[in-house]
Amino acid sequence: MKIEVKNVSKKFKSNYVVENANCVFESGKIYGLYGRNGSGKSVFLKMLVSFYNPTSGEVLFDGVNYQNTSKYPKNVGVLIEHPSFFGDLSGFKNLKILARIQNIINDKDIELALKIVNLLDEKNKKYKEYSLGMRQKLGIAQAIMENPDVIILDEPFNGIERVSVEKITNYLKEERDKGKLIIVSSHIKDDLKKMCDEFLYFDAGKVSIRSDLDEI
Amino acid sequence: MFSVWIKNYWMYLLAFLVFLILSIYSFASYWAQENRNLEQNLINYEKYCYEGSELLDYPVCDYETISKKPSFFYSLIMTFNSDMFPKGFTLVMLVIIPVCYFLTRYFNSGIIFNELTRKPYSKIKHGLILKSYANIFPFIMCMALIFLGTSLFTDSATILNPDPLFDKEYLSLSSELDNPIFFIVWYFVTNILYALVYINITLFVNRKYHNFFIATIISFVTIVGIELFLELGVDLLFVTTILKLDFGVSFNILNGITFNAAAGLGGVLAFAITMFVLTYLLVYFSYRNKEKIIMDCEEL
Numbered sequence: 440m441k442i443e444v445k446n447v448s449k450k451f452k453s454n455y456v457v458e459n460a461n462c463v464f465e466s467g468k469i470y471g472l473y474g475r476n477g478s479g480k481s482v483f484l485k486m487l488v489s490f491y492n493p494t495s496g497e498v499l500f501d502g503v504n505y506q507n508t509s510k511y512p513k514n515v516g517v518l519i520e521h522p523s524f525f526g527d528l529s530g531f532k533n534l535k536i537l538a539r540i541q542n543i544i545n546d547k548d549i550e551l552a553l554k555i556v557n558l559l560d561e562k563n564k565k566y567k568e569y570s571l572g573m574r575q576k577l578g579i580a581q582a583i584m585e586n587p588d589v590i591i592l593d594e595p596f597n598g599i600e601r602v603s604v605e606k607i608t609n610y611l612k613e614e615r616d617k618g619k620l621i622i623v624s625s626h627i628k629d630d631l632k633k634m635c636d637e638f639l640y641f642d643a644g645k646v647s648i649r650s651d652l653d654e655i
Numbered sequence: 656m657f658s659v660w661i662k663n664y665w666m667y668l669l670a671f672l673v674f675l676i677l678s679i680y681s682f683a684s685y686w687a688q689e690n691r692n693l694e695q696n697l698i699n700y701e702k703y704c705y706e707g708s709e710l711l712d713y714p715v716c717d718y719e720t721i722s723k724k725p726s727f728f729y730s731l732i733m734t735f736n737s738d739m740f741p742k743g744f745t746l747v748m749l750v751i752i753p754v755c756y757f758l759t760r761y762f763n764s765g766i767i768f769n770e771l772t773r774k775p776y777s778k779i780k781h782g783l784i785l786k787s788y789a790n791i792f793p794f795i796m797c798m799a800l801i802f803l804g805t806s807l808f809t810d811s812a813t814i815l816n817p818d819p820l821f822d823k824e825y826l827s828l829s830s831e832l833d834n835p836i837f838f839i840v841w842y843f844v845t846n847i848l849y850a851l852v853y854i855n856i857t858l859f860v861n862r863k864y865h866n867f868f869i870a871t872i873i874s875f876v877t878i879v880g881i882e883l884f885l886e887l888g889v890d891l892l893f894v895t896t897i898l899k900l901d902f903g904v905s906f907n908i909l910n911g912i913t914f915n916a917a918a919g920l921g922g923v924l925a926f927a928i929t930m931f932v933l934t935y936l937l938v939y940f941s942y943r944n945k946e947k948i949i950m951d952c953e954e955l
Contacts, residue, residue: 488772490949509777509945517772520953523765527662536659536766540773581769 440466440501440514440588440620442487447496449482456482459496460646462639464622466588469615471631472624473652474641480624481520483646484593487622488517516587518595522578526567530558530577533566537581544585552584553577555610557603571598579607589620596630608634628652663760664789666753671793674749678801681737682730686808689725696721730809731842734801743909747878750794750853754787755871758861762952776945784938787858791850798846802839841920848927849911853878855934862941863951882909 442464449457457479464470472480485491487498489505489512497504500512524533534549553559556576561569569577575597582590590611596604611621612634625631631638631652638649696715704716714720725733739745761767761783770779857874864870885906894903905922908930942948 485949490768490771491946509775511771511773511775515772517768519768521765523768525662525760525764525766528659532656532659533766535656537769537773539656540770585773 443499450494458644468636469621471635478641514588516582518578518582519593531562552580666756670749677739681739682734759867762865846911
C-alpha cells in the first residue's frame with residue numbers, strides 16, 4: 440500500500456489550511472504527524488481519506504485518485520478528530536452496526552478490538568455514558584476492528600490513561616511489523632516519538648518531512 | 656439488532672398508530688352521526704309519509720334514498736375532512752416529524768464519518784433517502800386499513816352513490832370515479848406522492864438543520880410556504896388572473912387526503928408527479944456534495 444500526496448493544498452475562503460504538501464506514505468511504517476492544534480493535521484488527514492477534496496493537487500491511494508468521486512479507499516481504518524457514535528446505543532452495538540456494512544468480521548473480532556483498547560468490560564454501557572477516554576478508545580476500536588491495511592488515527596490518545604496508551608502503542612507497532620501502513624497525528628511529541636518511524640511537521644499549513652522531532 | 660431498529664424507527668410506528676387512531680375516531684364519529692341521521696329520517700318517514708301527505712313527492716319520503724348506506728367515497732371524504740385532519744396538516748406533521756427525528760439522530764451522531772470509510776457516499780446518500788421514504792409504509796398500511804374498514808361499513812360496490820345528493824354534484828367528478836379500483840389506485844398514488852413531497856422537503860431542510868425541533872418547524876413552515884406560494888402566487892395571480900385559466904386549483908400540496916379534484920383527476924396526478932420530481936431534484940442537488948455534508952456535520 441502506498442499513499443502519494445502531490446502538491447496538495449486546501450483553502451477555506453482565502454486562508455490556506457494546508458499549503459502545497461508533498462509526501463509519500465508506505466506500508467511497514469508508522470508516520471507521525473506533529474504540529475500544534477489548528478496547524479492543519481486534521482484537514483490533511485481528511486484529504487487523505489477523501490472526506491475533503493484538495494483545492495489543488497492530488498492524493499493517490501496505490502495510484503488511484505478518489506477525490507471528487509463517490510468511491511472511497513478500501514481497507515482503511517480511520518479515526519479523525521472525535522469519535523462519532525449513537526449515544527443511546529452501547530459501544531458494542533455501535534461497532535456491530537458498522538461491522539455489518541462490510542460484513543467481514545464477527546462478534547469475536549469486535550470483542551478483540553475492544554480488548555486491545557481496554558474497553559471490553561464496558562462494552563454494554565451506553566455510549567453517552569462513556570467518559571472522554573472511553574469514547575476515544577471506542578473510536579480506535581472502530582478503526583482497527585476490521586483489520587485494515589491502513590490505520591489513520593487523529594489525536595488518538597486524548598483522555599486515555601497511560602496504561603491503555605502503552606497497550607495501543609504496542610499494538611500499532613505489532614501491526615507495523617506485519618506490514619501495515621499507520622499514520623498517527625498528535626500535538627504531543629512524546630506520544631509520537633515512542634512509535635513513529637518518520638515524521639511530518641505541520642506549521643500553519645506548511646508541511647515538512649522530519650526524521651527526528653527533537654530538532655523542532 | 657431489533658433494539659437498534661426500534662431506536663431508529665419508533666417514531667415511524669408512533670406516527671402509524673396516531674394516524675390510525677385519529678382515522679378510526681374520525682370515522683366512528685362520522686358513522687355515529689350518520690346512524691343518528693338515518694334513525695331520524697326513518698322517524699320522519701313514519702311520521703310524515705302517510706297516504707295523502709303533501710311531502711310524498713319529496714326525497715324525505717323516498718324510502719330507498721333515506722335508507723341507503725353512504726357511499727364508500729362519501730364516507731372516506733367525511734373521515735378525512737373532520738377536525739382531526741385540518742387542511743391535511745395532520746398528515747404533514749405525521750410524515751415530517753418521524754423523518755426529522757430519524758435524520759437529526761443520524762446527522763447528530765456523526766456516524767457518517769465511520770460509514771464513509773466502509774461504503775461509498777452514493778450508497779450512504781441513497782440509503783438515507785430510502786430510509787426517509789420508508790415512513791410512507793406505515794402511512795400506506797394505515798390507508799389500506801382505513802379503506803378496508805370503510806368498505807366494510809359502507810356500500811363498497813360503488814364509489815359514488817347512483818343517485819347522490821352529495822358526491823358528483825359537490826365534487827364535479829367525471830364518471831371515471833365510478834370504477835372503485837381506479838379510484839383506490841388513484842387515491843393511493845396521489846397521496847403517496849404528496850407524502851414523498853413532504854419527505855423531500857424535510858430531507859432538504861435537514862441537510863442544513865440538525866436540531867430536531869428547529870428542523871421540524873422549518874420543514875413545516877417550508878411546506879406551508881410552498882402551499883401559499885402555489886395558491887396565491889401561481890394559481891391566483893398567474894394562472895387565474897393573468898392566464899384566465901382554471902386548472903390552477905390543482906396547485907395544492909396539502910389536500911391529498913381531504914380530496915379536492917375539482918380540476919380533474921389527471922390534473923391532480925400530474926401536479927403531484929411534477930411536485931415530486933421538482934422536490935426530488937432539490938434533494939439530489941443538496942446532497943450531491945459530500946464535502947459540504949461532512950462540514951455541516953462537523954459544525955455540531
